[in-house]
Amino acid sequence: MIINHPLLGPRDANEFIHLGDASLINRPDGMADDAAEKFHDYLYLRDNPAGEYRELWYHDAGDRSWLVVTRNTLTHEISSVEMARDVARKQGRSK
Amino acid sequence: MANLTQTSSLNGYDQPIGDMRLREITDLDLTSLAIPHKGATKLKTAIKNGLSLSMPTPMKSTADAKSRLLMTQPDQIFAMTPRSKHAESTIRKAIGDTAYITDQTDAWVVLELSGPSSRTALERICQLDLHPDVFKKNQMARTTMEHMGSMIIRTDNDTFILMSASSSAASFLHAVEISVQHVS
């Protein structure tokens, strides 16, 4: 596969390491009362869609960026690639 | 007590192979300059003033006869400057505290491959498109070669700098050497 890195252009996926669902950005608050349940769902349950899927890749043999890749799990077509840091900020994460 | 003597990863390897030359470069300081949160503009000015170079962009290095700057990560610059006694202090003199400076001189082995067949040789080890219309002079990339993290910079038409981790320098040299031998 080829991942079109937002800064570096198309790169062979073998430069990257795949982690999993982009929802892993949404780490729950560990100090909340329902933290145990929230963390269970966060870490263990997956939509695992057959179709469009947002996932995290790490440019290990590249610029060490984490990326959010939107890819179809039936066709492998990639429709967008974003810097995960930007995505995280957009979703309200900061420090 | 006597000063400690230095060694280089490949003892200054330098060989002609076919129409190419492959050599180790050992006269550089290498430092990483991490850009503080929201500090890019400041660093850019400092680099302009202190190193007389413009800020590199993600795939394009900036260079003069002595020094070269690369963007290795979205918030990290990599400087290749003439070898000095203490890399971090030397850079700090130039740019002050506008970046978090870390000496990387000993973390990398630096090779230079030059000669008419160098691109053909690199076809056997580098998966990037090195066609001169695509990968132009001063363009750089981090990639993987024979499972080793590496950096490649085109410094001239037929001249490339290849870098990889210093601890596996011998394996990296072997991989490049074999590629060169297989096409010559």
Place this chain on the structure above:
Amino acid sequence: MRYSALSILKQGLTGNKSWKPVWREPEPKKSYDYIIVGGGGHGLATAHYLAKVFKGKNIAVLERGWIGSGNIGRNTTIVRSNYLLDGNQPFYEMSVKLWEGLEQDLNYNAMMSQRGILNLAHSDGQRDDYARRGNAMLMSGADAELLDRDAIQKMCPFLKFDDERFPIKAGLLQRRAGTARHDAVAWGFARSADQHGVDIIQNCEVTGFQIKNGKCIGVETSRGPIKANKTAVCVAGSSSRVMAHAGMRLPIESHVLQAFVSEGLKPTIPGVVTYGAGHLYISQSDKGGLVFGGDIDGYNTYAQRGGMPVVEDVCAGAMSIMPMVGRARVLRMWGGVMDMSMDGSPFIDKTHIDGLYFNGGWCYGGFKATPASGYCYAHLLATDTPHEHATDFRLDRFMRGNIIDEKGVGAQPNLH
């Protein structure tokens, strides 16, 4: 028709004209006591044991395509019980014991061949890990031997013992492990289930569940609704998709595992060999093809195909431990979609919906589990209690912290 040398002789002498279909092709009935969703190996095995051992009646297996079209027909056919953890090992040993009597049980030769599996160790630490595992195997009633270099050399003289990087130091051998003819397993279970009255319905896709007041009372299918007292989903590879019809999210991701077969060769490798310093397991089929595989590709997918890096990685492993295979050629490569679970271990459990049961999450280890999975699932369906060797395969184990992580890599399915 009972199969035997005599039946073949009789048919052969009379022009092979009276062979009958191996299973019927019935129309679906309006309702069943049990519906098993998925006509793969596990589903068919479940039907066989449910009908034959647990005397279940009125059972249907619904298959979206043709039976055996999933991973039962696209794996590397290895059977073994060489697990480390208590939650797993007794179950897989139960499975091996069922394999050992399978042909007689089914009157079908699935060519279970106990040629042994040898896991090579290349460091002292790895040898000690294999010792710990071997001991766990023995404690479960399985067989295990820790071989030294000389013993391995006698068994597999073609291995490269003095590799410059990863010389062979020891090996864990399970002699009772081996391989079986994958398709025949599906066909054998199907034939037996059919003979015990199970309706095997091909080209019948389940498109939804009928859930009323928290109870599942049947399924919607491409051939119309069918009622059922108990609905048992058994569709590894498609688990998330199917269970989404019941509104469930699972601790499962779908990944592709590739496998490879070489051109046919005269006998080369005696049993199954695995490489301890890379990703490779390899054996030779009865037809002479080297059958081998390695790691999953590592990204989520429902496409039955992978990329080039895996075949390169696997072949590099082969060239490191047995460089004599260099001139054998890869004939075919294919991929199967795996239910990769969050700890690498499977599920055989009731769901929170009454009457709806789930079997899945087999990762790339489902083939060997086929008989025990069918048996334990049938046990659960018939008695509503887990079989004693499948008590840990629960959906709530992550909530409670009872993780069965053989590889020790945590909640990242692509690492299992």
Place this chain on the structure above:
Amino acid sequence: MSNDFRIDGGMVDRNQPLTFKFNNKTLHGFHGDTLASALLANGERLVGRSFKYHRPRGIFSAGSEEPNALVQLRSGAYQEPNTRATTAELFDGLTATSQNHRGPLGFDVMSVTDLLSPFIGAGFYYKTFMWPAAFWEKIYEPVIRASAGLGALSMQEDPDKYDKGFLHCDLLITGAGPSGLAAALAAGRAGARVILADEDFELGGRLNAESHEIAGMSGRDWVTQTRIELSSMDNVRILPRTTVWGAFDHGIYGALERKTDHLPHAGDKPRQVLWRIYTKRAMICGGATERSIAFANNDRPGIMLAGSIRAYANRWAVATGKQVAIFTNNDSGWQTAAELAALGVNITAIIDPRDIPAPMHISGASIAMGTSVCNTAGRKQLHRITLTNGQTLNADCLGVSGGWSPNVHLTCHQRGRPVWNDNIAGFVPGGDLPVGQTIAGASNGDMTLSAALKSGHKSANAAIKSLGFTPSRAQAPRAADEPFAIKQFWHVTGHKARAWVDLQNDVTTKDIKQSQAEGFRAVEHLKRYTTLGMATDQGKTSNILGLAVMAEATGKTIPETGTTIFRPPYSPVAIGAFGGRERGQHFHPTRLTPSHKWATEQGAEFVEVGNWLRAQWFHRAGDKSWRDSVDREVIKTRKSVGVCDVSTLGKIDIKGADAAAFLNKIYSNPFAKVPVGRVRYGLMLREDGICYDDGTTARMSENHFVMTTTTANAVLVYRNMEFARQCLFPDMDVHLISTTDQWAQFAVAGPKSRDVIAKLADDIDVSNDGFPFMACADVTVCGGTPARLFRISFSGEIAYELAVPARFGDALIREIMAAGAEHDITPYGVEALNVMRIEKGHVTGAELDGRITAFNINMDGMVNKKKDSIGSTLSQRELMIADDQVRLVGIKIVDKSDTLTAGAHLIAPDTAPTTQNDLGWISSVCYSPHFDQHIGLGFLKAGNAKHGDIIRAWDGVRGTDVDVEITSPHMYDPEGGLQRG
């Protein structure tokens, strides 16, 4: 020379005669021959045996689709089984042997299986060999295995080299036949970067095999002219001998270039190169493959695809028989006959099942329209055919043409499902084609020459236009369209003898009918039950015929019955080629420590740890075994001082205003308030609460920490921290710089270590007050070399770790040795390190195996509940902190003469070793010179409450069972006074 079947013309070079051996018989050919053409020229007809029935077989085709003529090429370690004689280029001194027979090729004793064929049809083995159960492995299976398989490996290490490479292009064209060449011209002239690959060693495809006219010249001249033009273009790369074998996601194609297979020796160059080709567009111009017709005994040597007879005559100047008959259901068979006749080959008859007037007159040939071949005779060489009209004809060669199947392989590699086209009686590409791929020429059903040239030209222009190139104005090369009418005719029925569909796997029409009768009617069931299309040719000549016979049996049409798809590779690829250079020494990169050269001089034995070579121990005169070396190193270190290279530990510089806050998230124990100049031990959890790494992290300044990780986990820790930095805490000012390779780091340990450090470090007070346990500082050593000094201890003694930039590492270790000489300093390796850490109760990867929690290693107190750090929440799940969970314990043997083994399980006295009685295991063991006995660390259920208990270490696989005493894991200096001293 005995080239009795050689005729005039052809593309072989008669000025370069070559000598070769087949089954030890010396034969002659020419440069430009394939092994097959040379065998045929020499009159060799019987070349192999079939897979199951061991039937005599001859050459069937002239390309990579060959099912019969598989040979073992070369000899010794170079022996290459299953090589298609039809694609093997002849070279001087070539040797080949036939395969899959016992005894000589002419008298294979295994051919007895042919007589048993009524009993061993499709699926027979599923129905028998079940009794008695034990006989399967011992008797039945070995017999089956020995008779199955094809060629044999030499069982010697492959002596050749293989290489890999990467190519990039705008347009990849696979196939250099008429459509491919037309495409290359169009794209090349427009300036696109083109790669033109063909599996053959000559460009031209069927233009070499057939006689055509293009642009007013002969087809062959046009190929030459085109090749010259393409070669002159810098933007076109021609790769002959290169098979594009797989189409992968996003325009990546796999290709194999055979560099030296046509030469007697590879020299020191790679034999083959596996290319990964990155394309923007790709064109499949793969032509079509002819297929056979099923009729009784259609497998005899001398029965060939008609088009291949034409190819042998045109290209290789070989007549494949003295009396050639043609059996065809389409017009191409007639053209074959006409061209052969023109070349002087004796055509005895043309048999055509179509009820139409004979398309042409062939001088001397009897013509039978509306007629089929229904049987043949001649066991090792065809000599007679029988027709449905009752006629019997003598023939030593029968060319069969059942039509042409477009080569759709590369269109199916990503879900493409070919669709049936009645006009050409074949499947053409359909369904989801790989993105960026187009198909031209016969592969796309454009079966005639003019149509192929036009579609190649047009598709190439469309492809490059979509990339922004302006197509040149040149028109497609002009040629005529030859007649291509076909009748769907598959199977000559009405004869009892077997009619072959899949020649290699011996699948006959009877097998397909039986499969139908037994319910295996889905195409995949059919293939799996009968093995149709599973042989080395992957059914290139048989799949469609098999499908048609199944359709006939079920009374359905072919498209109703199914389609046929192909998986990679297009033709088989050597395992060695996939492996490439990654063998032996170069399987993975090797990492060397800065003191490697020095350690080698010191007699170190090395061990591989995550690609690093680390000194395991240092051999000294008088050491009788490795144990002596290790004991000596431990004793001297504990008594005086030792030094160990610890550069392999992962080192990460963590910088930024938020560095401390960041570490406080990463580590389960508090890190927010570590003072500058101090080191703290940290425990890292995965988010699931399991420990995955530990190490020390030093605060060098307010905004600068130096983290150490275990050797094995350095990369993983870095990646996980980047995840936290970018995805979880994106606005923290924190930066990670991997500095593992930057620093040479040495542990100097033992009561005299302070003296050694004092001598080396410039201007620093190393007294216990000046530089206490867990202190750190940036210092200089040896008169100004920048260095880092840490007072940390893994051994339990007073100890320091001293780091300098790696280029000074070799010099520093020599200085350390010199400085320690007065204390008889000893270098120690990882074995001694391991002994000392076990004595001390420190965990490593042997304990932290990815399933172990802080609770298990008695560090539950280090999981701070007052902050939210990675893994803290899930580490508290009920079953992970239950009382009966395993705990880290120390283990000592009761009888000192016993030995302990890692991997042993712990069980109570007087219980049987069963899963139910399993109490835990031993993770690490060593011989401790301090305790003068074997000791270990292990995990025991509720182990904290069992210190002092005597239980058993049971190691069934090693046959030992010893009594052990459970202790605290901190066996050596449990109070820790020594390291603080």
